[in-house]
Amino acid sequence: xxxxxxxxxxxxxxxxxxxxxxxxxxxxxxxxxxxxxxxxxxxxxxxxxxxxxxxxxxxxxxxxxxxxxxxxxxxxxxxxxxxxxxxxxxxxxxxxxxxxxxxxxxxxxxxxxxxxxxxxxxxxxxxxxxxxxxxxxxxxxxxxxxxxxxxxxxxxxxxxxxxxxxxxxxxxxxxxxxxxxxxxxxxxxxxxxxxxxxxxxxxxxxxxxxxxxxxxxxxxxxxxxxxxxxxxxxxxxxxxxxxxxxxxxxxxxxxxxxxxxxxxxxxxxxxxxxxxxxxxxxxxxxxxxxxxxxxxxxxxxxxxxxxxxxxxxxxxxxxxxxxxxxxxxxxxxxxxxxxxxxxxxxxxxxxxxxxxxxxxxxxxxxxxxxxxxxxxxxxxxxxxxxxxxxxxxxxxx
Amino acid sequence: xxxxxxxxxxxxxxxxxxxxxxxxxxxxxxxxxxxxxxxxxxxxxxxxxxxxxxxxxxxxxxxxxxxxxxxxxxxxxxxxxxxxxxxxxxxxxxxxxxxxxxxxxxxxxxxxxxxxxxxxxxxxxxxxxxxxxxxxxxxxxxxxxxxxxxxxxxxxxxxxxxxxxxxxxxxxxxxxxxxxxxxxxxxxxxxxxxxxxxxxxxxxxxxxxxxxxxxxxxxxxxxxxxxxxxxxxxxxxxxxxxxxxxxxxxxxxxxxxxxxxxxxxxxxxxxxxxxxxxxxxxxxxxxxxxxxxxxxxxxxxxxxxxxxxxxxxxxxxxxxxxxxxxxxxxxxxxxxxxxxxxxxxxxxxxxxxxxxxxxxxxxxxxxxxxxxxxxxxxxxxxxxxxxxxxxxxxxx
Numbered sequence: 001x002x003x004x005x006x007x008x009x010x011x012x013x014x015x016x017x018x019x020x021x022x023x024x025x026x027x028x029x030x031x032x033x034x035x036x037x038x039x040x041x042x043x044x045x046x047x048x049x050x051x052x053x054x055x056x057x058x059x060x061x062x063x064x065x066x067x068x069x070x071x072x073x074x075x076x077x078x079x080x081x082x083x084x085x086x087x088x089x090x091x092x093x094x095x096x097x098x099x100x101x102x103x104x105x106x107x108x109x110x111x112x113x114x115x116x117x118x119x120x121x122x123x124x125x126x127x128x129x130x131x132x133x134x135x136x137x138x139x140x141x142x143x144x145x146x147x148x149x150x151x152x153x154x155x156x157x158x159x160x161x162x163x164x165x166x167x168x169x170x171x172x173x174x175x176x177x178x179x180x181x182x183x184x185x186x187x188x189x190x191x192x193x194x195x196x197x198x199x200x201x202x203x204x205x206x207x208x209x210x211x212x213x214x215x216x217x218x219x220x221x222x223x224x225x226x227x228x229x230x231x232x233x234x235x236x237x238x239x240x241x242x243x244x245x246x247x248x249x250x251x252x253x254x255x256x257x258x259x260x261x262x263x264x265x266x267x268x269x270x271x272x273x274x275x276x277x278x279x280x281x282x283x284x285x286x287x288x289x290x291x292x293x294x295x296x297x298x299x300x301x302x303x304x305x306x307x308x309x310x311x312x313x314x315x316x317x318x319x320x321x322x323x324x325x326x327x328x329x330x331x332x333x334x335x336x337x338x339x340x341x342x343x344x345x346x347x348x349x350x351x352x353x354x355x356x357x358x359x360x361x362x363x364x365x366x367x368x369x370x371x372x373x374x375x376x377x378x379x380x381x382x383x384x385x386x387x388x389x390x391x392x393x394x395x396x397x
Numbered sequence: 398x399x400x401x402x403x404x405x406x407x408x409x410x411x412x413x414x415x416x417x418x419x420x421x422x423x424x425x426x427x428x429x430x431x432x433x434x435x436x437x438x439x440x441x442x443x444x445x446x447x448x449x450x451x452x453x454x455x456x457x458x459x460x461x462x463x464x465x466x467x468x469x470x471x472x473x474x475x476x477x478x479x480x481x482x483x484x485x486x487x488x489x490x491x492x493x494x495x496x497x498x499x500x501x502x503x504x505x506x507x508x509x510x511x512x513x514x515x516x517x518x519x520x521x522x523x524x525x526x527x528x529x530x531x532x533x534x535x536x537x538x539x540x541x542x543x544x545x546x547x548x549x550x551x552x553x554x555x556x557x558x559x560x561x562x563x564x565x566x567x568x569x570x571x572x573x574x575x576x577x578x579x580x581x582x583x584x585x586x587x588x589x590x591x592x593x594x595x596x597x598x599x600x601x602x603x604x605x606x607x608x609x610x611x612x613x614x615x616x617x618x619x620x621x622x623x624x625x626x627x628x629x630x631x632x633x634x635x636x637x638x639x640x641x642x643x644x645x646x647x648x649x650x651x652x653x654x655x656x657x658x659x660x661x662x663x664x665x666x667x668x669x670x671x672x673x674x675x676x677x678x679x680x681x682x683x684x685x686x687x688x689x690x691x692x693x694x695x696x697x698x699x700x701x702x703x704x705x706x707x708x709x710x711x712x713x714x715x716x717x718x719x720x721x722x723x724x725x726x727x728x729x730x731x732x733x734x735x736x737x738x739x740x741x742x743x744x745x746x747x748x749x750x751x752x753x754x755x756x757x758x759x760x761x762x763x764x765x766x767x768x769x770x771x772x773x774x775x776x777x778x779x780x781x782x783x784x785x786x787x788x789x790x791x792x793x
Contacts, residue, residue: 320741324612391612394651394747 054253078203094144130159152186157291158309167198211255215248270307470567571600588686597633
């Protein structure tokens with residue numbers, strides 16, 4: 001166990017602890033207000049109120065219309081519905097789609113599928129900090145480009161994409177091109193107003209923001225042409241069929257409200273933690289920081305990145321070994337991306353950023369939440385130092 | 398339709414005066430295998446036969462599946478058991494049995510009657526002829542073929558009369574508990590679970606030892622080994638799985654010995670530790686999944702150098718098997734899908750690019766002298782701190 005003798009969870013980009021207030025609400029709905037919103041009786045009406053309330057909470061945060069919120073089972077489904085539903089509904093206008101090389105598999109594999117359906121996909125490159133080039137985007141947009149999908153915050157390195165600028169650019173060049181943003185890692189950590197940013201579709205997941213798993217939403221701007229990808233009882237305007245997950249919906253509503261309540265303060269706190277961590281960790285021999293620029297004084301420009309995700313590489317020590325060594329001390333972090341780490345493929349984001357095989361082999365992702373304290377990071381830095389001392393001596397020859 | 402099963406066994410029949418020991422073990426293993434099966438069953442031993450009678454409703458497939466995991470059984474015959482009321486009654490039952498068992502009557506058949514109760518009015522030959530006639534009359538599409546019939550209908554007259562025709566193959570082998578106990582070196586790979594299965598098939602009770610190397614191997618890698626042990630225990634019965642933390646010893650070898658010899662020296666210590674645990678737990682042998690030439694540490698020279706540390710016999714049932722054949726068995730016993738899950742195992746962590754394939758025992762021993770300072774304590778530590786998990790396919 002670590003010196004603090006408590007569990008230190010720093011894998012919040014994989015999933016988060018559910019906020020206690022959300023737990024209470026979800027549990028109450030499951031055991032007492034368990035009605036089906038589609039039912040005509042009072043039990044159904046009661047359940048429907050939770051859905052209406054959650055919709056209001058989210059719409060308010062996004063400065064959007066309540067009609068624009070579609071509940072799904074999570075980030076993956078939101079991404080699938082946005083891409084497949086958006087592409088199929090608009091294919092008469094063209095079959096060209098643009099995305100980035102560093103998207104989550106929920107986007108990349110959906111694009112692969114759409115390629116089989118006859119769509120043409122272009123992938124934007126990123127620089128060494130994991131950020132796209134707007135000029136490249138500009139050069140790729142064509143009259144038959146029906147959809148552009150760009151993630152807000154990268155899940156592996158925490159780079160932030162210029163969504164507002166991209167939105168303006170896309171609409172300027174082709175006002176019919178839909179703009180989808182995968183905001184699974186960005187929502188609750190960065191300010192997001194789809195209206196102002198020219199976003200037509202936006203995916204959010206519940207369990208990344210201290211809400212339950214199995215719930216997410218897709219923002220769909222009024223008037224956006226979208227086809228359903230699954231069929232059933234006609235719920236949510238027939239766009240996303242299936243009995244509404246009322247506890248999940250109420251949970252994501254409350255979680256969204258809680259995480260955005262003091263967003264500016266939370267961001268400041270996380271940025272200062274991130275600066276502290278990166279400065280200290282970089283002092284350790286063999287450690288390098290991925291995806292954050294420095295100014296001329298050598299200070300990290302953390303504010304150009306997401307406040308909660310840090311990515312570092314330890315030379316000569318495989319990330320799996322480090323991860324398990326830290327785990328023995330009760331510290332939980334992640335190697336590369338949690339979604340892809342068991343598939344054994346090297347991080348696609350780091351690869352796209354031009355990192356070496358060695359840097360990818362020893363890459364670690366540390367992701368914080370509102371519950372993270374400075375002492376957690378001090379303990380982590382200490383534990384990483386010790387692990388390098390103990391296990392760094394042994395390498396494959 | 399079926400209420401009983403006739404259990405056939407082969408090799409046990411020839412075990413002379415010890416035969417009852419084998420039969421008792423088989424009865425015990427059948428009862429054990431049926432424990433998680435819903436229903437009430439009785440298992441009874443009559444000379445040369447074991448019968449399983451259901452005293453309640455049961456699921457046919459579930460019973461067959463349970464019996465197919467009991468070593469010693471060569472065949473399972475689903476039986477209709479009837480009281481001896483009259484010959485007419487028996488005729489009726491036989492016809493009904495045939496009708497239910499074979500909806501398509503366009504078949505060749507013969508009747509194989511056995512009369513072990515000698516006061517029965519018809520002898521075996523007469524009963525054969527009689528039943529043949531009865532069936533031909535009932536189903537004119539049938540034809541008799543006494544040499545290569547598609548269906549052999551057995552009518553066995555004992556205190557009760559047993560009617561059966563189908564033999565479902567059992568796993569063969571000898572009942573667990575009739576051939577001592579051995580310690581299996583279990584890794585997460587394809588081979589070792591198969592080796593354990595094969596030795597337990599010869600009636601040997603097995604325990605297992607796994608070498609865990611955190612943080613190089615993960616909790617999931619360990620869980621994978623527990624899962625594999627569980628699959629093997631579906632045949633072998635409960636397995637005591639000894640989990641040895643091997644990291645420090647492994648790193649010590651890494652620091653003190655030539656890198657190309659790491660794997661071979663490491664394996665010598667694994668064998669040493671496994672043998673000590675085997676002796677402490679009253680095992681009479683070790684089991685490994687080694688196969689000649691499969692990897693550098695399994696060349697004849699390497700096997701000989703590894704073997705040198707042991708005094709107990711080392712059973713290597715896969716020694717002359719091709720990988721393909723091992724895979725076939727692992728698929729049959731359902732360990733394959735688990736074995737191929739991609740977790741590090743402790744043999745591959747520091748594997749050299751060019752490990753020795755023809756180690757020389759003298760040289761290896763000389764290099765092992767570099768370990769003299771700490772190695773005995775480390776071996777002792779490995780054994781003292783091991784964790785034991787009792788793995789049982791019948792429990793969750």
